[in-house]
Amino acid sequence: MPWNGHREITLQVNKADGNFSSAFCVLFRLNALRKFTGKKEYRTGEVPGENMTDPITWIANWLETILEGIGLPVGIMVLILTVLGVLIVVIFVLAIDIFLVWMERKVVARFQDRLGPNRVGPYGLIQPIADVIKLIIKEDTTPKGADVLIYNIAPVIALASVLIIWAVIPFTPTLVGAEVNIGVLFIVAFGGIGTLAIIMAGWSSNNKYALLGAFRTVAQVISYEIPMVIALLIPVIFAGTMSIQGIVNSQELWNIVIAPVAAAILLVSSIAEIGRTPFDLLEAESEIVAGFHIEYSGMKFGLFYAGELLHALTIGALFSTLFLGGWRGPFVEQIPVLGIFYLFGKAFLVYFLIMWIRYSLPRIRIDHMLNFNWKFLTPLALIALMVTAILDKLLTDFSNITYAVIMLVVNLVLIWAVIMVLRIYASGERKKVGELKPTANADAVLSTFGKDVSSAQETSGAST
Amino acid sequence: MSFEQVVFILVAAGTLGAALLVVTTRNLIHAALWLIAALFGVAILFVFLNAGFFGVVQIVIYIGAIAILMIFAIMLTRQISSEKSARFNKNWLWAFFISIIFFAGIAYILSLWPEFGTTKPILSAEIDPVKQLGVALVSPQAYLLAFELASVLLLAALIGAVIIAWEQR
Amino acid sequence: MGAEVRKTMIPISWFLIFAAALFSIGLFGVLSRKNAILILMGIELMLNAVNINLIAFWRYRDSLDISGQAFAVMVFAVAAAEVAVGLAIFISVYRRRGTISADEIDLLKW
C-alpha cells in the first residue's frame, strides 16, 4: 500500500487547500480523513474508507492514487477531484430537489385534504419530471425595459447561493465538503448573496410589483438575519468552534436539548429567511402578484422555484446539523456512510415541520412581521445568547450532565418567562381592542339604549 | 507562473476592472453590482492571504449588508438608470490626474522599499489566526478598548441613522 | 526556499500595488462622481484597499503579531457605521431637496 507517499502528497494538498478552502468553497473536495477534525483519533494503519463502510472516501483515495499514478502535479489533481466532487454533490442535491417538488405537492395536498399529483407514474412520482420538461419547453420571456444581464443572472445566483451552503455541511464523520474553520459565518454570508439575487431579480424585471417584492425582501431578510446570526452563535459557544464539523462532533447530546430557545429562534428566523408562510410577504400573491419573480417564466422561474424548495431543505439540513446532531446516530462511528442517511432523515423531518407551519398559518402583516422581529425575536435572541454565554463560563468546571441539566432548566425558565410576557401583552392588546369605543355623547347613547353606564360596560366587556 | 499566481492575477484584474466600472458606469444599480463584484474579488484576495475569516466577513458585511443597503438607498432615492445627466462633475479631470499622481507616488515610494519583493513566510500549522484575533480583540492587554469603542460607534451609528432618516409627520 | 519556489509564490508587492490601484480608483470615484451614493462607494473601495494592505502586512511580516487583523476589524466597523449614517443622511437630504447630487448640495456656500 503506498500510504507513506500518499501521506506526503496529501499534506501538500492540505497546504494548498489551506489557501483555497474558503475561497473556492464552491469547489467541493472529497478528501476524507485529512480534513477530519473530530475528537475521534484514527490509529495509523486503520484508515476509514479502506473498506466499504465508507465508500466515497474509498473511491476518493482510489482516484487519488490513480491520478498520482499517472503522474499529475498535485494542483491539477486537486482541481480535478474538486470539480468532480462539486459535480457529484450538486447533481445529488438537485436530484433530491426534483423529488422535493413532488413531496411538497403531495404534502400540501394532504394538508388541504386533496389527493395531489397522482396521474403521471405511481403516486404521481414522475410528475416533477413532467413539470421540468414543461418548464424547459416553455417560452422564455424577457420583459421590455428589463436589464437583460442582471435579469438573466439573478436566477442562477439564487440557486447557486443555496447550493454553496451544502459545501460546508458535513455528511458523515469523514465526508465534508470544505472543512472551513468558520463554517457558520460562511452560511450567513451566502444567505446574504441569496438576498442579493432576489433584489437583482426584482429590480431588473422593471416591474413595480417585482420592485416591491424586492423591497420587502430586503426589509425582511436583513432584519431576520440578526436573530438568526445570534442564534447561530449559541451552538458555536457550546462547541467552541465555528467549524460545522466541529459543532457536530461536539454534540454528544443534541444541542436542541440544551438550547431549545436558540433552536426555536433559528427555525423561525430561517423560515423568514426563505420567505415561506407566514413570512411569505416577498411573494404575497394577494398583494404583489408574485413578488420578485413575477416576470420570470420557463426555466428561469424554475430555478427560483427549485432554489426556494432547496433552500427549505438546506435550512432543514442546517438545523439538524447545528441542533439535531447532524450525521450522528447509532453505529455511525463504525460505518460512516450511515451518516448521510441520518442527516437527510433529520433534514426531511425539519423540512416537514416547515411545510406544516407553512400550510397551517396565515400570512402576517408586514408591520407585524417587523415588530415581531425587532421587538420580540431579536431581544429574546440577545437574552438567550447572554444567558448561555454567562452560564457557559460559570459552569466550566461542572460535569457534562450537570451542565446540560442546568442549561435545560435555564432555557425552560426563559421559555416560561417569554410565555408570561406574551400573555400579559396579549391581554393588554385584547383590552385595547375590546374597550368601549368613545362615542359623541355617552349618556345620550346609553339613554337611548335605556341602560345605565355600568351595565353598558358589562355588555361591552361581555362582547369582547 | 504557478497556479496560485495565475488565479491571483485573474482575480486582481477582475477586481480592478470591476472597481473601474463602479466609478464610471452611469447606471447606479450597475455600479452597485460592480461594487459587489469588486468586493467579492477583495474577499478572494483575503483568502489568498490565509485570512479566510476576513474573506467571509467581507462577504457578510460588505456584500450582505453594505452593498444591499446601498442598492436599497439607490432605489429609495429613485435615481434609476433612466437619468441621463452627466455622470461626472466638471472638475473630473483634476480628479483623474490626482488619482494618477497618487497611484504613481505610492507605487514609486513602495518600490524603494527593500522588502518589496518578499514572499510569504510559512504560516505555522498550529497557530490559528482566527483564535488569535478573537483573543486579541477581547484581551485587556490588546484591543479590548478599541473593540468596545467600535461597538459603541456602531450603536451610535445605528441610533443616528434611525434618527436622521426618521420621517417627521 | 529555493529560487523556483520564490518564482511560484506571490510577493507582497503584488498586493501593495493592487491596493494602491484600488485606492486610487476609489479616490477618483470620490472626487469625480456627482451622485453622493457613488461617492460613498468610492470611499468603500478606498477602505477595502486599506484593509488589503493591513492584512497583507500582517501575513507577510510577523503573523504572530495580530495587530494588522485587529485594525482591519476596526476598519470594517467604521465602514459599516459610516455607510449606515451616510445613507441615512442622503435619504433625508433627498426627502428635503429632491436630489443627492453632490454639487447641488451646496447650501454652505457664501
Place this chain on the structure above:
Amino acid sequence: MNIETIVWLIPLPPLIAFFLIILITNRRKRASHIIAISAAVISWFLSMLVYWFASRVDHLGEHPIVSSIPWIPTGDGWLFIGVQIDPLSAVTLFFVAWTVLMIFIYSVGYHNFGQPKGDQDRPGLPPHGATVSDVQGHKHLVPSIEPLYSRFFAFIGLFAFGMYFLVVSNNLLTLFIGWEIMGFCSYILIGFWYAKLTARAAMIKAFLTTRVGDVFMLLGIAYLYSETGTLYYRDILYNPEVLQELGTTPSGFLGFSVAGLIGLLIFIGAVGKSAQWPLHVWLPDAMEGPTPVSAMIHAATMVSAGVYLTLRIFPLLAAGMEHGHPTQTMNIIAFIGTFTAIFAATIAIAQKDIKRVLAYSTISQLGFMFAAIGIGAYIAAVFHLVMHAFFKALLFLGSGSVIHGMEHGVYHTGDHIDPQDMFNMGGLRKRMPVTFITFLIGGLALAGFPLVTAGFWSKDEIFADAFGHNHWLVFITLALAALLTAYYTMRQITLTFLGESRTDAAKHASESIWTMTLPLIMLAVFAVALGWAGIPEDFPLFGNIIPNYVHEFAGETLLEESKPVNFNFIPLVTSIFVSLGGLGIGWLVYRSIKSGAVDPAKKALGTIFVVLENKYYFDELYDFLFVKPAYWVAENFSYKWMDRKVIDGAIHWVASTSLVIGTFLRNFFDVPVVNGFGDWVGESTKKLGTVFRSIQTGRIQQYMILALVTVAVFTALLYYLLIIGR
C-alpha cells in the same frame, strides 16, 4: 461560594430591598412587603447557614471566619474593611436574624395590610380607621391600612442592613458606620408618624442624645487608631502584646490607662445607644414610633448593639486587669449599669403606658448586662443579651398586639380612650388568648421565673458572677432591681390581662391576625427554650441534662478562657426569691383594680410615686440644663449678634464697595477699551470675510481636490528637499 462570601452577602438583601422599595415599588404595598420580607428571609437563611457553619468550627475563637478587602489607601498601606464571625458575632447574628425576620412579618399585620384605606388618614399620622358598610348596609369603623406602608418597610429594611453590617464587620470603623446607619434609621422611624408633634420631638431627642454618645465613641475610635494604627478586632483585641501595651501605658487622664480611656470613650457611645443613665431619656419617648420599631430597634437589636460593642471591646476594658480586680473603667461601667438597672426599674413601676413600662424595663435590663460586663461576667452578659433580645422583642410585639386589639375595641365602641393606657385594659386574656399566653411567657422570662424561663438562667448567671466575685454592692442592687422587675412585670400582666375589663373597648378587644400572632409564638418558644442552653454544669438536678452550650461557645471569644464561678446557693435562692416575691407582690397589689381607680402604689408611696411617675424629672432637668441655654445662645448670640451684626454687616460692606469699583471699571475701562477692541476685531473679520468668501463654493469635492492637490505638492516638495536634495 465559600462561607466568607456568604458572610459578606448577609447584610446585602435588606439594602437592596430598601432601594427597590424606595425607587420602584413605593406605590405598591403588597410588592413592597413581599420584597422586604423575602430580603429578610434571605438574610435570615444566610445567617443561619453561617451560624450553623460557625458552630461546627471548633475553637472558633482562635480562628474565626475572616475575610477582608482593602478599602481606603492610607498614607502607608491600606485601610482594610471586612467581615468576621467569631462566637460573639455568631450568637448576635442568631438572635438578630430571628428577631428581624419575626418583626418584619409582624409589621404586615401591625400596619393592617389588606384593610381598606382610611377615611381621613393622612401620611404622617397613624391610621384612624375606615368606615365600611357591610351587607346589611350599616356602617362601622375598622382599622385602616397605614398610608406610608411601603416607606415603613423600606426604612426597616435599611435598618436591618445597618444591624447586620454592624454585626458581621470585623473592625470598629465599619461597625461605627453600621452604628450610625442604625441611629439614622431609629431617628426616621421614631418620627415615622411625623405629623405628630410628640413623635417629632421624640425623634429629635433620640437623635441628639445618641449623638452625644457617638461623638465620644468616635473620639475613642480615633484615639485607638492613633495609638495602634489599626481598627481590626484581631489586631487589637486578640493579641496580648498590644493589650498589654495599651493596658500599661498611662493616658495622663485621671490615671486611666490608654486602654481604659479608649474603653471609657467607646463605652460612652454604648451608653448613648443603649440608653443608660444619664443618656437614657430618649428611649421612653422613642415609644412614639410604631410598635414593631420599638420592638426591633429599641428592644432587640439597636440598643443591644451598645452591649454588643462593649462586649466586643471587653479585652480592651479588661486590659491591665490583674488577677480579677476590675479596672477603673470596668468599675465605672459596673456602677452605671447597676445604677441604671435599679433606677429604670423604679421608674418602670409607676408608668401607665404599656409600652413605656417595657421601655424602662429595657433600660433596666441593659443595665443588668452592663453591670455584668463591669464585674467581668462576660458570658453572663452575652447570655442575658441574647435572652433579653428574644423575650423583650416578644413583650413589645405582645404589647403591640394588645394595643391593636384595644384599638379594635375603640373603633368598635367609638369612645375616645388611650388604647395604650394599661388602666383602660384588663381581662384581655379572654379576648386575646394567644397574645395573653405569649405575653405571659415573655413576662415570666423577664421576671426570671425559676427554672423554666430563659430570663431566670441568664439573670441567675449574672447574680452568680456578682456573688462569686464578691461584688456585694452590685449583687444587692441588682437583686433589688430584679425584685422590682418582677413586680412591675406582674403589675403589667395583671393590669392588662387579668381581672375584669375596665372599659368597653377592652370588652370588645379582639385577637390579632396570624401575621402578628405567629411571630409571638415563635419568639415565645425561644424565650423559654433558649435559656436551657446556658444552665451551669454544677447546677443541682438540671446541670447535666444539657451542656452549658453558651459558656463553651461564647466563652471562646476571649483570649483566656474565663472560668465559670462554682455554684453557690445564695444567688440561686436570691434570684428565685426576688422573682417569685416580685411577681407575688405585683399580683396582690393589682389583682383587683376597678375602672377609674388610682394606682394603689400611689397611695402607698405618695410623693415618691409622683417623682417616679415623672421619671425623676430628668427631662425637665435636661431641658433646664441644656435645651434652654442652647435656645438662648442660638437666639441672642448666634442670631442677633453674630449673624445679623457681624456677618451681614461685613457682607453689606463688601457689596457696596464692590459696586463702586464695578461702576468705575465699567465706565473707564470696559466700554472704551475692551468693547472698542472687540468691535474692531469683529469689523475687520467681516471685511476679510467679504474678501475671501468667494473661495467657498459649497462643493465638497472641490474642497477635497484642493486639499489633495496641496497635499501632493507639499509631499513632492518635502520629498525633494529631504531625500533627493541631499
